[in-house]
Amino acid sequence: MSEAPHSNDKATMDDLLKENRLFEPSAEFKKNAVVNDEGIYASASANPQAYWVEHAKSLEWFKEWDQVLDWKPPFAKWFVGGKLNASYNCLDRHVKAGLGEKLAILWEGEPGDEQRLTYNDVYLAVNKFANGLKKLGVSKGDRVAIYMPMVPEAAYAMLACARIGAIHTVVFGGFSVDSLKGRILDADAKVLITADGGWRRGKIVPLKQTSDEAVDGCPCIEHMVVVRRTENEVSMQDGRDVWYHDLVADVADFCEPEPMDAEDVLFILYTSGTTGKPKGIIHTTGGYMTGAAATTKMVFDLKDDDVFWCTADVGWITGHSYIVYGPMANAATQVMYEGSPDYPERNRFWKIVEKYKVSKFYTAPTAIRAFMKWGTQWLEGSDLSSLKLLGSVGEPINPEAWMWYHEQIGKGRCPIVDTWWQTETGSIMISPLPALVATKPGSATRAMPGIDVRILTDEGKEIDKGGGYLAIKSPWPSMLRGIWGDEQRYRDTYWGRWPDTYFPGDGVKRDDDGYLWLLGRVDDVMLVAGHNISTMEVESALVDHQSVAESAVVGITDELKGQAIAAFVILKEGQNGDDAMTAALKQHVAEKIGAIARPKNIIFTAELPKTRSGKIMRRLLRDIAEGRALGDVTTLADPAVVQSLKDKYGDS
Numbered sequence: 036m037s038e039a040p041h042s043n044d045k046a047t048m049d050d051l052l053k054e055n056r057l058f059e060p061s062a063e064f065k066k067n068a069v070v071n072d073e074g075i076y077a078s079a080s081a082n083p084q085a086y087w088v089e090h091a092k093s094l095e096w097f098k099e100w101d102q103v104l105d106w107k108p109p110f111a112k113w114f115v116g117g118k119l120n121a122s123y124n125c126l127d128r129h130v131k132a133g134l135g136e137k138l139a140i141l142w143e144g145e146p147g148d149e150q151r152l153t154y155n156d157v158y159l160a161v162n163k164f165a166n167g168l169k170k171l172g173v174s175k176g177d178r179v180a181i182y183m184p185m186v187p188e189a190a191y192a193m194l195a196c197a198r199i200g201a202i203h204t205v206v207f208g209g210f211s212v213d214s215l216k217g218r219i220l221d222a223d224a225k226v227l228i229t230a231d232g233g234w235r236r237g238k239i240v241p242l243k244q245t246s247d248e249a250v251d252g253c254p255c256i257e258h259m260v261v262v263r264r265t266e267n268e269v270s271m272q273d274g275r276d277v278w279y280h281d282l283v284a285d286v287a288d289f290c291e292p293e294p295m296d297a298e299d300v301l302f303i304l305y306t307s308g309t310t311g312k313p314k315g316i317i318h319t320t321g322g323y324m325t326g327a328a329a330t331t332k333m334v335f336d337l338k339d340d341d342v343f344w345c346t347a348d349v350g351w352i353t354g355h356s357y358i359v360y361g362p363m364a365n366a367a368t369q370v371m372y373e374g375s376p377d378y379p380e381r382n383r384f385w386k387i388v389e390k391y392k393v394s395k396f397y398t399a400p401t402a403i404r405a406f407m408k409w410g411t412q413w414l415e416g417s418d419l420s421s422l423k424l425l426g427s428v429g430e431p432i433n434p435e436a437w438m439w440y441h442e443q444i445g446k447g448r449c450p451i452v453d454t455w456w457q458t459e460t461g462s463i464m465i466s467p468l469p470a471l472v473a474t475k476p477g478s479a480t481r482a483m484p485g486i487d488v489r490i491l492t493d494e495g496k497e498i499d500k501g502g503g504y505l506a507i508k509s510p511w512p513s514m515l516r517g518i519w520g521d522e523q524r525y526r527d528t529y530w531g532r533w534p535d536t537y538f539p540g541d542g543v544k545r546d547d548d549g550y551l552w553l554l555g556r557v558d559d560v561m562l563v564a565g566h567n568i569s570t571m572e573v574e575s576a577l578v579d580h581q582s583v584a585e586s587a588v589v590g591i592t593d594e595l596k597g598q599a600i601a602a603f604v605i606l607k608e609g610q611n612g613d614d615a616m617t618a619a620l621k622q623h624v625a626e627k628i629g630a631i632a633r634p635k636n637i638i639f640t641a642e643l644p645k646t647r648s649g650k651i652m653r654r655l656l657r658d659i660a661e662g663r664a665l666g667d668v669t670t671l672a673d674p675a676v677v678q679s680l681k682d683k684y685g686d687s
């Protein structure tokens with residue numbers, strides 16, 4: 036499939052899991068697809084700059100660039116000298132093209148309230164918000180922090196910043212006082228936009244109260260803008276705080292969009308990963324918008340009449356690229372939902388799909404595994420026939436979860452796009468183009484056109500088959516431009532391993548058909564008797580067992596083998612974690628992928644420690660399995676989970 040590069044150097048990571056099921060898109064899907072010419076891969080790799088120029092031209096520029104790429108590793112500049120505005124590209128040009136009455140956002144609050152907003156509505160709101168921010172003294176280059184529930188005003192706030200050239204930094208509404216404070220201080224933000232609260236599982240998340248406590252330690256904040264959402268009692272500080280509805284009550288309906296340089300910063304987004312101080316990832320305007328817009332259209336096969344739904348929060352990069360900038364640059368109609376998937380019941384997502392006739396649905400493996408655990412009875416009574424394509428992002432999706440998604444949600448009809456990318460990459464890097472690539476359950480398939488993916492060994496040698504380190508050899512438009520305030524960390528983290536090559540920190544393997552399989556973070560790889568074993572493969576073998584809903588495996592010290600595998604397992608509802616089950620699961624892994632990967636310990640649990648974006652924190656599981664004191668737990672979604680695991684298992 037891919038043009039295999041050279042060399043047969045020994046693979047760095049073991050390749051254990053074999054998966055040969057193949058799913059072709061239907062003839063009808065192929066015929067009508069946005070991209071259905073296989074030649075796109077070859078032409079993009081023959082001339083990547085020409086390929087990206089074509090995508091850049093689907094945006095509207097106030098001034099065209101003088102130079103496509105200026106690459107002085109590790110610093111790239113794309114579309115140098117070009118001028119554009121992200122908010123103009125998401126709104127003004129659609130309104131001018133006569134799409135003002137097209138629905139932009141079908142918003143549903145958790146309590147069931149709704150708003151159907153057209154491009155005209157969003158355009159007006161963003162213009163007014165932009166004028167409001169100006170009134171507060173915000174101007175080009177200033178940083179604005181956004182700490183919001185999933186309400187339309189969160190998107191307005193981002194686009195209003197983009198309109199006047201202010202740099203937004205969105206902080207996920209589930210983060211704590213300290214996380215919010217740390218990010219505001221690092222970005223040196225002047226204004227914080229928040230809400231009185233947001234709804235989550237029937238309760239109010241007290242965003243304003245958290246904001247007050249955070250801003251207490253932030254002398255940089257001059258004003259706080261507060262959106263009224265939950266109407267709970269909040270305290271407003273005179274002179275500092277202003278209600279959003281008051282701020283925009285008496286401003287003009289139009290705000291001139293600031294002509295931004297292609298390389299002017301559009302936003303900073305902090306990524307905590309699983310360790311260390313959060314990094315403020317910098318994205319600029321021209322390249323980021325090009326990548327976000329192009330991938331939305333190609334990967335999701337976006338058509339005029341689609342109803343797109345990305346279930347991420349705007350606090351994550353997925354929400355930036357595939358709720359705000361990508362879909363809106365394409366004048367898409369999309370669903371935006373405020374709350375939790377299990378409120379008031381575990382069928383909420385499917386009720387939303389049915390109600391709004393969602394056609395393209397994009398979610399995370401952690402959600403899919405939760406649906407699997409809850410059982411298919413929650414799908415009964417919801418009509419999912421509007422769905423045409425399904426997407427996955429955030430973690431490797433185990434083959435069994437993929438099959439479940441395919442059969443139960445997609446009813447066998449919908450191509451699945453498993454999309455690998457990162458906060459740092461800005462847009463999707465590895466994914467099938469749904470009409471061109473037959474899918475295999477659990478494989479993200481191949482690099483997107485124009486993306487130069489390689490597999491390297493420990494020594495930096497390239498291999499064409501087997502497992503190793505994922506590397507990206509050439510710059511791409513939506514790549515990060517740095518870490519806010521820390522150039523050295525940018526060099527060390529991403530460019531320090533091999534010369535002029537981007538290191539994402541993930542393991543990957545390529546199979547005999549040229550398909551790529553993401554293997555998880557390289558920091559999590561287990562070294563058992565001299566074999567590098569990926570967490571993803573052992574977890575997939577466990578989830579392949581009929582009784583298992585989810586699992587996470589870690590390497591623990593073993594005198595004999597260097598490391599042995601400890602497996603944390605969540606059973607499906609109604610299953611019993613007894614000795615017979617333990618034996619059966621060990622045996623299942625040994626049969627499925629080999630005796631080398633047989634877990635030494637199996638620990639049954641009801642929950643796994645996850646970050647707030649749903650990624651399993653294996654570092655903490657290692658601490659628990661080795662009976663160590665817990666490391667940094669500040670990024671955990673629910674600290675009680677590790678404590679209960681530790682109480683149960685930690686000191687044995």
Ligand code: WT7
Binds near residue numbers: 431454459
């Ligand atoms: C890390 C990036 C990109 C949006 C959401 C997460 C993992 C992401 C996949 C996938 C296997 C994946 C990687 C990556 N990841 N998508 N389809 N298959 N792994 O953004 O928080 O910056 O996390 O998520 O480990 O490096 P992020």
